[in-house]
Amino acid sequence: MVKESIKRDYTREEICDILRSDLIAGKYRYDQPLREISLAKRFGVSRGPIRDAFLKLTQEGSLVYETNRGVRVHSAIADEERKIMMNMRLELEKYCVSKYIEEANHKDHGELEILLEQFKNACLRESLPEVAERDLALHRHWVTRVSKNLELIWLGLAVRISMKYSRLENFEESIGEHERIVEAILVKNKDGALKALALNVI
Amino acid sequence: MVKESIKRDYTREEICDILRSDLIAGKYRYDQPLREISLAKRFGVSRGPIRDAFLKLTQEGSLVYETNRGVRVHSAIADEERKIMMNMRLELEKYCVSKYIEEANHKDHGELEILLEQFKNACLRESLPEVAERDLALHRHWVTRVSKNLELIWLGLAVRISMKYSRLENFEESIGEHERIVEAILVKNKDGALKALALNVI
DNA sequence: ACGATAGAAATTGTCAACAATTTCAAATTG
DNA sequence: CAATTTGAAATTGTTGACAATTTCTATCGT
Numbered sequence: 336m337v338k339e340s341i342k343r344d345y346t347r348e349e350i351c352d353i354l355r356s357d358l359i360a361g362k363y364r365y366d367q368p369l370r371e372i373s374l375a376k377r378f379g380v381s382r383g384p385i386r387d388a389f390l391k392l393t394q395e396g397s398l399v400y401e402t403n404r405g406v407r408v409h410s411a412i413a414d415e416e417r418k419i420m421m422n423m424r425l426e427l428e429k430y431c432v433s434k435y436i437e438e439a440n441h442k443d444h445g446e447l448e449i450l451l452e453q454f455k456n457a458c459l460r461e462s463l464p465e466v467a468e469r470d471l472a473l474h475r476h477w478v479t480r481v482s483k484n485l486e487l488i489w490l491g492l493a494v495r496i497s498m499k500y501s502r503l504e505n506f507e508e509s510i511g512e513h514e515r516i517v518e519a520i521l522v523k524n525k526d527g528a529l530k531a532l533a534l535n536v537i
Numbered sequence: 538m539v540k541e542s543i544k545r546d547y548t549r550e551e552i553c554d555i556l557r558s559d560l561i562a563g564k565y566r567y568d569q570p571l572r573e574i575s576l577a578k579r580f581g582v583s584r585g586p587i588r589d590a591f592l593k594l595t596q597e598g599s600l601v602y603e604t605n606r607g608v609r610v611h612s613a614i615a616d617e618e619r620k621i622m623m624n625m626r627l628e629l630e631k632y633c634v635s636k637y638i639e640e641a642n643h644k645d646h647g648e649l650e651i652l653l654e655q656f657k658n659a660c661l662r663e664s665l666p667e668v669a670e671r672d673l674a675l676h677r678h679w680v681t682r683v684s685k686n687l688e689l690i691w692l693g694l695a696v697r698i699s700m701k702y703s704r705l706e707n708f709e710e711s712i713g714e715h716e717r718i719v720e721a722i723l724v725k726n727k728d729g730a731l732k733a734l735a736l737n738v739i
Numbered sequence: 740a741c742g743a744t745a746g747a748a749a750t751t752g753t754c755a756a757c758a759a760t761t762t763c764a765a766a767t768t769g
Numbered sequence: 770c771a772a773t774t775t776g777a778a779a780t781t782g783t784t785g786a787c788a789a790t791t792t793c794t795a796t797c798g799t
Contacts, residue, residue: 343755371780383754386781387588390593394592403761404761404780405781417790419628419629420686423629426624457708458699482618484622487596487698488693492690495686583783586782604751617776742786742799746796747793747794752790754786760782761779762777762779763778765775766775768773769770769773
């Protein structure tokens with residue numbers, strides 16, 4: 336990414352988002368500690384903003400914090416818990432997609448199509464980290480458009496689920512699944528959208 | 538509380554927990570800003586740990602952060618979203634209670650009985666803030682015993698739901714509901730526990 | 740009296756220094 | 770040689786200072 340080569344200062348939020356992508360993409364091993372100083376150097380800031388980002392990611396569940404020992408990547412989630420979380424995520428997204436279909440305007444639809452396009456491009460490039468990131472960005476779109484409250488809950492679920500295994504192996508199938516969801520949303524076919532969503536999230 | 542009169546330094550976590558209780562108890566108005574300096578003085582620490590606590594509570598959803606403007610109490614949640622969250626919370630707790638019944642040992646049962654007792658005392662004293670706090674502590678017990686992962690998700694849901702209205706008005710009924718849950722758990726009556734839970738959470 | 744403006748006050752953002760703690764490796768002892 | 774101790778290095782925890790920004794207030798002009 337070009338972003339990283341241009342040396343400028345990053346904000347808390349940007350640092351948090353970048354680290355989250357890295358975590359989802361699997362750039363760090365399970366249980367690997369993340370050091371404040373090295374990341375501070377990488378982002379060109381002091382340790383303060385890094386600590387802020389750590390706290391946020393800890394609260395989301397992708398990092399674990401221990402007193403006087405800093406943070407490390409959260410260990411793998413148990414299969415059973417993963418199922419519970421996926422179910423919660425599905426129920427949450429179903430509500431959001433229903434609402435989204437009722438409320439979304441022309442501009443939203445435009446953004447949605449762009450996000451789908453970016454997801455498809457990432458799939459075609461077969462870059463797993465990018466695919467994971469674009470997948471989340473697409474789903475996040477209809478969640479955040481509907482409710483900032485639910486977005487927080489959703490983020491915690493989605494990040495944790497995605498970390499387990501980036502099970503987005505079959506890119507072609509994944510493209511098809513998402514195309515069906517977006518298409519149904521655009522023509523306001525609520526029933527079809529929810530069915531397509533269920534097939535994708537579970 | 539005696540805790541506050543003894544002047545000593547608080548840790549991040551303690552500050553976070555105390556502020557969370559205050560928020561649930563309704564000590565602050567909706568949209569009221571929280572100032573770093575005044576809280577730093579109150580807890581006898583510098584602004585750093587206060588900022589840490591703010592970030593955690595923001596992530597949980599009880600506070601809202603705006604750049605260069607600090608945090609304020611999150612405005613009331615919409616009824617429809619509240620329903621969705623309550624449903625998610627119920628599903629999550631049902632799973633945890635089932636697991637808890639299978640896994641809990643003698644020591645856990647002892648803690649559970651203590652927490653129930655404390656809840657009942659708070660009810661008898663008719664102190665709404667205390668009741669809200671003890672209610673959360675009791676439910677939190679079986680969640681955290683089962684999964685640290687799910688606890689994070691649960692906390693975000695429970696705090697946000699509790700803030701809307703502390704609907705714990707009928708103390709006697711509330712005591713009965715919780716007694717039935719705990720009793721069923723102790724005799725490992727899974728079906729009864731889940732039914733009692735559903736009546737309480739919804 | 741009313742609105743705009745400039746300056747003061749209050750508040751948040753960031754940093755670098757220092758204290759406290761943990762980690763690691765070399766030296767010591769049985 | 771294994772287990773323990775000791776001390777140095779690395780890392781986190783906390784603080785106070787200063788910069789940047791927002792908010793408040795008093796002044797000014799119409």
